[in-house]
Structures are given as structure tokens and as C-alpha cells.
Amino acid sequence: MAAQAPAWPFRYNRTAAQWTRWLALAQAALAAGAAAWAFAAPAGLKPGADDPFILLETVQLLFFIAGAIVVARWLYVAGANARAMGATDMMGSPAWAIAWYIVPLANLFMPFVAMRELWRASADPRDWQAASAPAILILWWLCWLASNIAGTVAFRLEWEGDATMLGAVGTAQTISNALFVPAALLFAHIVARVQAMQDGQGPAQLFR
Amino acid sequence: MGVSTIDGTIESAELRRSAAKIRIYKTIVFRLANGETKTIAKPIAHAELAPRLEPGATGRFYLFSSIDHRGIAGVRTSDGQAQFAYPRNNETIGMVLTILAALWVGLSPYFVGDFGIFALIVLILGPIVWLVNRSLRRQAERQFQADNPVGPATAAVAG
Numbered sequence: 131m132a133a134q135a136p137a138w139p140f141r142y143n144r145t146a147a148q149w150t151r152w153l154a155l156a157q158a159a160l161a162a163g164a165a166a167w168a169f170a171a172p173a174g175l176k177p178g179a180d181d182p183f184i185l186l187e188t189v190q191l192l193f194f195i196a197g198a199i200v201v202a203r204w205l206y207v208a209g210a211n212a213r214a215m216g217a218t219d220m221m222g223s224p225a226w227a228i229a230w231y232i233v234p235l236a237n238l239f240m241p242f243v244a245m246r247e248l249w250r251a252s253a254d255p256r257d258w259q260a261a262s263a264p265a266i267l268i269l270w271w272l273c274w275l276a277s278n279i280a281g282t283v284a285f286r287l288e289w290e291g292d293a294t295m296l297g298a299v300g301t302a303q304t305i306s307n308a309l310f311v312p313a314a315l316l317f318a319h320i321v322a323r324v325q326a327m328q329d330g331q332g333p334a335q336l337f338r
Numbered sequence: 339m340g341v342s343t344i345d346g347t348i349e350s351a352e353l354r355r356s357a358a359k360i361r362i363y364k365t366i367v368f369r370l371a372n373g374e375t376k377t378i379a380k381p382i383a384h385a386e387l388a389p390r391l392e393p394g395a396t397g398r399f400y401l402f403s404s405i406d407h408r409g410i411a412g413v414r415t416s417d418g419q420a421q422f423a424y425p426r427n428n429e430t431i432g433m434v435l436t437i438l439a440a441l442w443v444g445l446s447p448y449f450v451g452d453f454g455i456f457a458l459i460v461l462i463l464g465p466i467v468w469l470v471n472r473s474l475r476r477q478a479e480r481q482f483q484a485d486n487p488v489g490p491a492t493a494a495v496a497g
Contacts, residue, residue, distance in 0.1 A: 219342055219408065234462075234463070247406075257376055
């Protein structure tokens with residue numbers, strides 16, 4: 131009888147983790163630059179209204195899209211690897227850790243819950259529900275949420291097209307960028323830690 | 339989302355809260371046959387099942403997990419006792435939300451004139467919560483019945 135393949139074979143994920151971290155750091159740098167520029171820009175240039183800012187926003191958007199693709203790939207494989215290491219009764223399939231980001235209302239808390247679960251399962255796969263998760267996870271999620279809320283406010287104000295609201299749009303964008311910096315830095319740290327925990331427990335031949 | 343089993347002995351069961359038919363535990367820790375422990379964090383159980391979830395209880399425990407919501411739906415103890423009781427609180431919440439949101443969306447044009455995006459989101463999410471939990475309950479029932487070596491008649495099924 132042929133040996134049955136495990137439901138979740140352990141897969142090499144270190145390269146995706148590195149790309150995820152680099153893109154998170156690049157996005158943090160861009161957001162910090164955008165926030166600093168908003169303060170230092172010459173009089174008359176308004177964030178969200180003038181060409182240099184639009185160019186910067188476009189670059190940020192491109193990095194965000196690239197980052198989202200790489201993060202999705204890393205999250206999926208990391209979730210599958212946690213299961214391959216012996217974690218049972220995790221939430222749904224690894225794909226849910228990604229899908230939660232686009233489910234209305236649930237995207238306010240479920241991505242955090244999924245990331246906390248991934249951390250615990252990576253720390254102690256056999257008894258992950260007894261493992262603890264550090265406070266940086268909460269800090270990351272609060273910064274991410276606050277940054278997104280400020281970004282949404284900026285987008286909605288800009289969408290209204292009221293020229294008198296340009297100052298408020300700029301302020302909301304600057305707040306969003308400023309909060310995105312710690313969110314991205316903490317995320318890069320979380321990815322590094324989770325990956326290190328999984329590397330320490332995965333099949334040795336994958337890491338030679 | 340799914341069902342699973344644990345064969346072992348309950349080492350500790352720390353009750354956090356009791357509602358009418360529901361018991362919410364802080365943790366239930368099992369000692370497995372190989373000596374390892376396995377912790378279930380924040381599990382819920384039907385009140386009828388609670389007396390069988392005391393430290394020292396040995397046998398097969400039937401678990402379910404739905405999103406970030408875990409629980410124990412059945413027990414077959416080593417002395418031959420079997421009980422199944424599924425906590426239906428989330429299924430009921432989903433059903434009630436669906437009915438309320440449907441009424442709100444359906445009737446608001448006659449009374450308020452419009453309904454908000456919140457009602458629409460609840461109308462989408464309510465049935466998902468309802469159907470996912472209903473499907474999970476049926477899966478747990480089938481698993482418990484199919485795993486019975488003697489026959490369905492010996493198992494007390496509630497819920």
C-alpha cells in the first residue's frame with residue numbers, strides 16, 4: 131500500500147518571509163517619507179491634491195499591492211506549515227487567514243485572531259492553545275486599524291471632491307501614513323519571529 | 339471549521355462562565371495516552387455535558403471548531419457512558435440576526451424610507467453564521483453517531 135501523503139506537507143517559506151519583511155520595511159519608509167514630506171512640503175502643495183503627492187501615493191499603492199501578494203503567499207504557507215508541524219483544530223484552512231482581510235466587519239478583528247493563532251501554533255504546535263502571544267501583536271493590529279481608518283476618512287473626504295476639505299484630507303493622510311510606519315515595522319518583526327520559530331521546527335533538510 | 343476527537347483524561351477544566359444552557363470554560367487540559375498535554379482554550383459546552391467534563395473523566399471527547407469558536411459536543415467515557423449535547427447558541431444567534439435583518443431590510447421602505455449598510459451586512463453575514471453553525475452541528479452529530487461501536491440507540495443525544 132502506498133504511503134499516504136500528509137494533509138499539510140511542510141514547505142520552504144523563508145524566501146517569502148524575507149520578501150514580506152523587505153516590502154513591509156519599504157512601505158514603512160515610504161509612509162514615513164510621505165508623512166515627513168507633508169510637514170516639510172513648500173506652501174501651496176497639499177497632500178492628495180498636487181502632483182508630487184499623487185506620484186508618491188501611486189508608488190505607495192504599487193508597493194502595497196506587491197506587499198499584499200507576497201504577504202498572502204507567506205501567510206498561506208506559514209499556516210499550512212503550522213498544521214504540518216502538528217497543530218490541530220486551527221481556524222478553517224490557511225486561506226482564511228488571508229480571506230478575513232476582505233470580509234466586512236470580520237476584517238476588524240479576525241486577521242488579528244488568525245495572526246495570533248499562527249504565532250501560538252508556531253511557538254508550540256502540539257499544544258498551541260496553551261501558548262501565549264506577545265503584546266506586539268495587539269500593538270500591530272491597533273496601528274494597522276487606526277491607519278486604515280484614517281486612510282478611509284481621507285479617501286472619503288477626497289471622494290466628496292470638496293476643495294475646502296483638502297486640508298482635512300491631507301491631515302487624515304498624514305495620520306494614516308504616520309500610523310502605518312509602526313504597523314509595518316511591527317508586522318516585519320512578527321513575520322521574522324514566526325518564520326524563525328517555524329524554521330526551528332521544520333524538516334532540517336529544507337534549511338541546509 | 340470542523341470536528342475532531344481527543345482520546346485522553348481531563349486534567350483540569352476551569353469554568354469561566356455559565357449561561358442558561360451553555361458552559362464557557364477558560365481552558366480544558368487533556369492528558370493524552372502518550373503523556374503529552376493538549377489544551378483547548380475557551381471551549382464551550384452544553385450544560386448537559388458539563389458533568390462529564392470534570393477532571394479525571396477519561397474517554398473520547400468529540401470537539402468542534404467554528405471560526406474562532408471551539409467546543410466539546412460529545413463524550414464517550416471509558417466506562418461505557420455516552421452523551422452528545424451540542425451548544426446551539428451561535429446557530430440561534432445567526433438565525434435571529436438573519437430574521438431581524440430581513441425584517442429590517444424588508445419593512446424599512448414602508449416605515450423609515452431606507453435601510454443602512456449595516457442592515458445589509460448583517461443580512462449577508464447572519465445567514466453565513468447560521469448555516470455554517472448548522473452544518474457544523476450536523477457534522478458533529480454524524481461523527482458521533484458513526485463513531486458509536488454499539489449503535490445510535492445507546493447514545494443520549496440532546497442539543
